[in-house]
Amino acid sequence: MATETTATDVAHGGTGMAEAGMPQLDFSTFPNQIFWLLITLAVIYFVLSRVALPRIGAVLAERKGTITNDLAAAEELKQKAVGAEKAYNDALVAARAEAAKIVAAAKADIQKDLDKALAKADAEIAAKAAESEKRIGDIRAGAMEAVTEVAKDTAKELVAALGGKADAKAVTAAVTAALKG
Amino acid sequence: MATENAAHGESLVFHPLDQFKITRLFGEGPIEWYTPTNATLWMALAIITITVIFVLGSKGRALIPTRMQSVGELAYGFIYKMVEDVVGHDGAKYFPMIMTLFIFILTANFLGLIPGSFTPTSHIAVTAVMGFGFFIFVTILGFAKNGMAFLGLFWMKDAPLVLRPIIAVIEVISYFVRPVSHSIRLAGNIMAGHAVIKVFAAFAPLVLISSGIGLVVTPVSILAITAIYALEVLVSAIQAYVFTILACVYLRDALHPSH
Numbered sequence: 001m002a003t004e005t006t007a008t009d010v011a012h013g014g015t016g017m018a019e020a021g022m023p024q025l026d027f028s029t030f031p032n033q034i035f036w037l038l039i040t041l042a043v044i045y046f047v048l049s050r051v052a053l054p055r056i057g058a059v060l061a062e063r064k065g066t067i068t069n070d071l072a073a074a075e076e077l078k079q080k081a082v083g084a085e086k087a088y089n090d091a092l093v094a095a096r097a098e099a100a101k102i103v104a105a106a107k108a109d110i111q112k113d114l115d116k117a118l119a120k121a122d123a124e125i126a127a128k129a130a131e132s133e134k135r136i137g138d139i140r141a142g143a144m145e146a147v148t149e150v151a152k153d154t155a156k157e158l159v160a161a162l163g164g165k166a167d168a169k170a171v172t173a174a175v176t177a178a179l180k181g
Numbered sequence: 182m183a184t185e186n187a188a189h190g191e192s193l194v195f196h197p198l199d200q201f202k203i204t205r206l207f208g209e210g211p212i213e214w215y216t217p218t219n220a221t222l223w224m225a226l227a228i229i230t231i232t233v234i235f236v237l238g239s240k241g242r243a244l245i246p247t248r249m250q251s252v253g254e255l256a257y258g259f260i261y262k263m264v265e266d267v268v269g270h271d272g273a274k275y276f277p278m279i280m281t282l283f284i285f286i287l288t289a290n291f292l293g294l295i296p297g298s299f300t301p302t303s304h305i306a307v308t309a310v311m312g313f314g315f316f317i318f319v320t321i322l323g324f325a326k327n328g329m330a331f332l333g334l335f336w337m338k339d340a341p342l343v344l345r346p347i348i349a350v351i352e353v354i355s356y357f358v359r360p361v362s363h364s365i366r367l368a369g370n371i372m373a374g375h376a377v378i379k380v381f382a383a384f385a386p387l388v389l390i391s392s393g394i395g396l397v398v399t400p401v402s403i404l405a406i407t408a409i410y411a412l413e414v415l416v417s418a419i420q421a422y423v424f425t426i427l428a429c430v431y432l433r434d435a436l437h438p439s440h
Binding site for chain 2: 022023024025026028029030031032033034035036037038039040041043044045047048049051052053055056057058059060062063066
């Protein structure tokens with residue numbers, strides 16, 4: 001038992017000594033690593049400098065150019081939009097002024113028509129009123145005549161009925177005087 | 182029976198560093214410099230991942246990007262801005278190199294988080310090649326671009342004249358320490374995190390051996406694995422970022438040595 005453990009210990013120690021320390025300090029592997037490292041770096045350098053980096057650089061430059069162009073185009077479009085808005089506003093103001101003018105003209109026209117119609121209506125009304133007045137005058141004159149006639153006749157009859165002899169002339173004069181009075 | 186139990190108990194022995202071993206992919210034998218190893222495999226997987234994201238992802242060249250293209254574009258924009266901010270406009274020339282470093286480290290770190298995987302960036306050999314390689318590159322570049330004026334990096338003109346030589350000595354020392362800290366920081370962080378996860382993972386099957394204390398230890402260690410794993414996800418990205426931004430700083434010093 002005891003010998004066994006010592007044996008394993010020795011074996012362990014032995015292997016430990018054989019592979020002493022870090023594999024990093026095993027100089028026998030250095031040429032191998034350096035050789036392969038130089039090849040690797042050369043390949044990577046070749047791949048990057050010949051293919052990858054110019055391509056990526058070109059893509060980045062192209063993207064930068066595109067973005068710059070797009071920004072410029074956007075700025076231009078913005079200016080155009082501002083111009084269009086200004087034109088729209090100008091047109092709106094002009095249209096408003098035009099509309100106001102038209103409204104004023106229409107109002108003036110209507111007023112003129114209205115005045116004419118009013119004047120015509122007034123004239124007609126005045127003519128009708130004059131005619132009516134004349135007719136009323138006629139009717140009044142006719143009525144007066146009739147009243148005089150009736151009064152004369154009535155007075156003659158009254159005088160006759162009262163037994164007097166009616167002098168037609170005197171009766172007429174009296175009635176006329178009474179009507180005038 | 183007792184010995185069997187003891188043997189079973191000894192199977193709990195920790196090998197937190199075994200995950201960093203370099204092994205042959207095929208057959209037996211020594212590891213030569215050209216032998217395909219697990220390091221080769223996981224570096225190849227990193228290449229494939231990067232190719233899929235950056236080449237296939239951007240294949241459509243879409244103005245409105247797909248998700249994969251978006252990932253590639255975000256990484257591109259992130260590193261490009263970093264290079265431009267830290268190094269300056271003349272740094273754009275070195276952007277593919279910085280991008281290569283960043284993307285390789287980031288991808289290797291993340292692939293290394295797959296359970297059972299191998300993490301190339303946990304090896305000092307890998308990070309040192311990148312760290313020292315970049316250090317040598319920026320030093321040569323500094324002299325090539327500025328000549329002897331590059332040494333002005335160590336000569337503080339704002340400091341009092343008496344202090345300038347002392348500061349210069351300190352600056353020179355710190356300059357040469359840069360690649361060491363640059364590479365050890367990355368490998369150390371990745372290695373430590375992976376080893377800690379492995380230690381907790383070794384505790385996790387304790388319930389199979391001792392149903393007494395194991396009932397407590399197993400859930401706690403599983404929770405700990407989860408927590409450390411989340412932290413490691415963060416560390417993977419942050420260390421890639423730190424390595425890259427330090428590379429940018431060193432590059433700036435090489436291009437513009439005057440303070």
